[in-house]
Amino acid sequence: MTRRSVIAGTGSALPARRVSNAELAETVDTSDEWIVERTGIRFRHIAGPEETTGTLATDAAKAALASAGIAAADIDLIVLATATPDQTFPATATRVQAALGINDCVAFDVAAVCSGFLYALQVADSMIANGAANRALVIGAETFSRILDWEDRATCVLFGDGAGAIVLEAREGEAGILAAKLHADGRHNELLYVDGGPSTTGTVGKLRMRGREVFRHAVTNLSDVMRESLALAGLGPEDVDWVVPHQANARILDATARKLSLPAERVIVTVDQHANTSAASVPLALDVAVRDGRIRRGDLLVLEAMGGGFTWGAAIVRY
Known part of the structure; x- marks a missing residue:
């Protein structure tokens, strides 16, 4: 096994x-x-x-x-x-x-x-x-x-x-993490970053973002990496029970689901209640959906996120 x-x-x-x-x-x-x-x-x-x-x-x-x-x-x-x-x-x-x-x-x-x-x-x-x-x-x-x-x-x-x-x-057994794919492209630093750090300014700095450009990259990168991860697992969008995405923006969630021809009701959405909690958003949304009974043992999940850097990735999980 x-x-x-x-x-x-x-x-x-x-x-x-x-x-x-x-x-x-x-x-x-x-x-x-x-x-x-x-x-x-x-x-x-x-x-x-x-x-x-x-x-x-x-x-x-x-x-x-x-x-x-x-x-x-x-x-x-x-x-x-x-x-x-x-x-x-x-x-x-x-x-x-x-x-x-x-x-x-x-x-x-x-x-x-x-x-x-x-x-x-x-x-x-x-x-x-x-x-x-x-x-x-x-x-x-x-x-x-x-x-x-x-x-x-x-x-x-x-x-x-x-x-x-x-x-x-x-x-x-058959449950667990089936496949994952990660990416990074540091050429896009100026689109989403914090303008400080110990070795540059000696300060914490503040978040800066060019939202329109980030949106465009996010929709393309997230839909592509979900397809990549599903292919690694030998699966397709039709096999997915739930997408648990990074909760950045409701419009990004909708656009990404449409690109994969996934119905909106199969996407876990908590951005309305929690906003963007960065690295916390995927596990936070997962916990909400597990505890309210939507996600059940045996379900196939796609976890995905994109952030500053840019970094992005997805994982296929049999819960």
Whole structure:
């Protein structure tokens, strides 16, 4: 039998503060109608002073462990995807490790922005496949509110904070991660980036984006990489039960589904409630759909995302 990485449990966490478009419009030159028409976003969660990427990641990890029925001590790998770590170093994954009471396991961060969870997933899957790990926490967690320019209405309305996590477990059988494909093209740095960093400005910086160009690349890249991943698994769009996409913009979700001739009702959408939570958005949406009963054991899932860099990727999972 083939040794595969099976999703044994899912979890998520959101900051306590939930901000509507109307509340945002009190301090930003925007409106509920403007935001909904262009993005589909209605709410986002914003981290408070005591909430960090690490605390959200820890809460999501605890929920995933409870869902899987697995003790924290049984985890031997933590891969945390984030563009907004608690500190420049050490890795936020080690803070999660300590908070969970795990005395020793491999723990590190992956930085691929909105595609980070897909990158982290393939890293963990590879380590499980080669026997380097048996049970892994794969987490996407962000506090993008810390790097937004709140005077730039074209970007600040798009993002929110949150975390999502899964427990991967080595099992033999037909379920698990069947195929994945990742890409990167660094020529597009100026379309989506943060204008700061330790080795350049010595500051955290703020997010900058040219939305129209990003939209065009996203629709093409995401539809192509989903086709690539399905082909690697020997499957086609007609085999897909659910697409769990990066929650960037409702129009991107619609356009990508149309390119693959997938009905909209087979796409998990949470962007209206959470906005774009970057690396957290795919596992967060997955957890929502698992817990509300839409995604069931045996379903074929396509997870996909694209982020700054550009980076993008997709994974085919038999849940």
